[in-house]
Each structure stands twice: as C-alpha cells, then as structure tokens.
Amino acid sequence: MTDRPDDTATPRDADELAGAVSDLGDTDTDRLEAVREHNDSLEERLPSDDELPRTHGSPEQG
Structure with missing residues (x-):
C-alpha cells in the first residue's frame, strides 16, 4: 500500500492519505x-487460542 512504516511518529496529511x-x-x-x-x-x-503464550497461571489457579 505504501512505503511508509506504520510506526512513524508524524501523522499523515490529507494528500498522503488520499x-x-x-x-x-x-x-x-x-x-x-x-x-x-x-x-x-x-x-x-x-x-x-492454543497458539497464544500464557502470561498468567492456569485458569484453575485463579
């Protein structure tokens, strides 16, 4: 779509968006x-869901 990286700090202007x-x-x-x-x-x-890493204990542990 564009060569501009998504993490650019400057907002896009109307011409760039168009x-x-x-x-x-x-x-x-x-x-x-x-x-x-x-x-x-x-x-x-x-x-x-099975492929996501767990960040907390198991559901049984609460």
Whole structure:
C-alpha cells in the first residue's frame, strides 16, 4: 500500500492519505474490496487460542 512504516511518529496529511487510498483501486467498491481482502488475510494469520503464550497461571489457579 505504501512505503511508509506504520510506526512513524508524524501523522499523515490529507494528500498522503488520499494517495494511499487511491492506490487501492479506481472505484470506492474496488477500494473496499481491497481492504476486505487485506483484513481477511490478517484474520487468517491470527494465532488460535492454543497458539497464544500464557502470561498468567492456569485458569484453575485463579
């Protein structure tokens, strides 16, 4: 989508945001579809509950 890293401290200006959105497609429908596909891709890569590290004791310990 953009070459800009997500952890940039400076907020994006309107021109930069408009440019990033226009890169997603020619129409609003195309852009929404691109975002939906990106979100689906992220969801597929989420770890399951069994794959998450435990940060506290077991549920039985309270």
